[in-house]
Amino acid sequence: MNGAELRVENVSWSPSRHAEPILHQTSFSLAAGRVLGVVGPNGAGKSTLLRLLYRFNKPSSGRILVGGDNLWSLPPRTAARRVAAVLQEHPTDFALTVREIVNLGRLPHRAGFTTSDQLCHRTVDDALHRLDLFQLGHRQFSTLSGGERQRAMVARALAQNPQILVLDEPTNHLDIRHQLEVLRLIHDLNMTIVTSLHDLNMAVGVCDEILVLKQGHPLGFGPPAQLLNASLVSEAFRVDARQENLSPSNTPHFSFHLPNQPER
Ligand SMILES: Nc1ncnc2c1ncn2[C@@H]1O[C@H](COP(=O)(O)OP(=O)(O)OP(=O)(O)O)[C@@H](O)[C@H]1O
Numbered sequence: 001m002n003g004a005e006l007r008v009e010n011v012s013w014s015p016s017r018h019a020e021p022i023l024h025q026t027s028f029s030l031a032a033g034r035v036l037g038v039v040g041p042n043g044a045g046k047s048t049l050l051r052l053l054y055r056f057n058k059p060s061s062g063r064i065l066v067g068g069d070n071l072w073s074l075p076p077r078t079a080a081r082r083v084a085a086v087l088q089e090h091p092t093d094f095a096l097t098v099r100e101i102v103n104l105g106r107l108p109h110r111a112g113f114t115t116s117d118q119l120c121h122r123t124v125d126d127a128l129h130r131l132d133l134f135q136l137g138h139r140q141f142s143t144l145s146g147g148e149r150q151r152a153m154v155a156r157a158l159a160q161n162p163q164i165l166v167l168d169e170p171t172n173h174l175d176i177r178h179q180l181e182v183l184r185l186i187h188d189l190n191m192t193i194v195t196s197l198h199d200l201n202m203a204v205g206v207c208d209e210i211l212v213l214k215q216g217h218p219l220g221f222g223p224p225a226q227l228l229n230a231s232l233v234s235e236a237f238r239v240d241a242r243q244e245n246l247s248p249s250n251t252p253h254f255s256f257h258l259p260n261q262p263e264r
Helices: 046-053 076-082 098-104 118-130 146-159 176-188 200-206 230-237
Strands: 006-013 023-030 035-039 061-066 083-086 164-168 192-196 209-214 217-222 240-245 252-257
Touching (some): 023 061, 023 209, 023 217, 035 046, 046 083, 046 164, 046 192, 046 209, 083 146, 098 118, 118 146, 176 200, 200 252, 209 230, 230 240, 230 252
Parallel strands (some): 035 209, 164 192
Antiparallel strands (some): 006 023, 006 061, 240 252
């Protein structure tokens, strides 16, 4: 297992010193190897929280511990070996092939800009195979479809071999088959994962823990079957939610409609 425990202690974030926080005090603890789904409506603060976890923004208060070490006290290169991120938007002007992009994930592990050693090569091959991209390794990144780009960025993060993998809407742009494949991959990876997901039922299916955010406030944290119910989901998303339990897994499954509108 390559994952590390993640602890978020009283973390908040404001864009400037006197501005209202966009993320209010949030705390949770995620054991090594567990998958956390961050859910909530548009503008709830999901990406804001993730940006703190992959060290793009520094928390305005509180601290983030990765394997017991304060993320912001680590040298940047060490932090980059510990935490990898896959973001919603990818630059499209890379004049690099898919293999070269995935190879970038190895940078924090190298002593300098040396040619790839055998381990790097194997790791990159493995990541390309896992994301069904091996045949596209020679293609220019800019010529890929949105879904292929998304898979290439997940492969780059895997090649980084991090302890914590942060994914911002990893199923964006993916067709149903590739959504399911990425979700299964997330489920099967031996690392600690924090992922934002818009599809609540997908989050229930793949995540060990769920954090619900609304207007920058945490509404709840816990295993999906214990945390989520129709009332919490209705409050978070401002919809009427109905819960059924799937058989035989007994996992909750939600359907939604607008308040005061008849169900179809
Ligand atoms: N640097 C910033 N300065 C000012 N406001 C910001 C900044 N970054 C984010 N926001 C605002 O904070 C709120 C939360 O944004 P965030 O991107 O975290 O939401 P989200 O839950 O990821 O939303 P979505 O589901 O739409 O992607 C939004 O209203 C956004 O406009």
